[in-house]
């Protein structure tokens with residue numbers, strides 16, 4: 758954890774406006790922006806798990822942060838699900854213009870027929886336009902753009918998630934926790950109104966040189982309203 762903070766401090770923190778002007782550099786394995794490792798392919802297994810949690814109720818699913826589209830790919834698969842209720846709609850909020858361009862190309866067909874709706878902008882500006890209690894599942898995976906948000910950017914979303922979820926709706930997110938939720942993490946969830954707090958452990962295998970995760974497990978939250 759400390760290592761991640763020091764690496765990010767060295768890289769510096771682009772302002773929200775500056776971040777949008779930096780290029781999104783995609784390889785098969787990764788997405789980098791402004792020198793930051795934003796997303797990496799080793800997270801595939803974890804993204805699959807988060808997508809399964811967000812789609813467990815079927816219905817309307819909201820995703821925040823498109824990145825490489827790995828979780829979006831798994832969420833889309835639940836349109837055809839036999840074992841769980843099918844999802845009816847998939848709304849994605851993504852701030853970065855080049856990431857949005859990548860998303861439009863990757864899911865051109867789905868966007869055209871209305872099976873994926875892409876909203877461009879920072880979630881802090883976009884979600885207030887969305888109706889309360891309108892989603893059955895939410896997958897939150899953005900990227901911390903300030904020092905105080907490192908390992909905690911999801912904390913700032915919990916209240917908004919509570920507003921947006923239907924009763925019985927489920928929230929999941931990149932947890933930044935390897936074994937159990939910290940006291941602060943639990944407190945933030947409870948302050949937002951969540952009482953039903955569970956998680957599953959997911960095995961991962963990040964490369965040794967990963968800037969942001971070096972452990973072999975990561976928790977997949979299952980937070981029900």
Ligand SMILES: C[S@@+](CC[C@H](N)C(=O)[O-])C[C@H]1O[C@@H](n2cnc3c(N)ncnc32)[C@H](O)[C@@H]1O
Pocket residue numbers: 795796804821822823824825826827828829850851852853856878879880881898899900901902
């Ligand atoms: C870790 S990636 C998402 C990875 C994605 N789950 C996947 O499977 O590929 C984070 C994404 O969030 C976007 N982002 C960062 N801050 C954001 C914000 N406040 N609102 C919306 N998108 C944001 C970044 O541009 C980036 O595309």
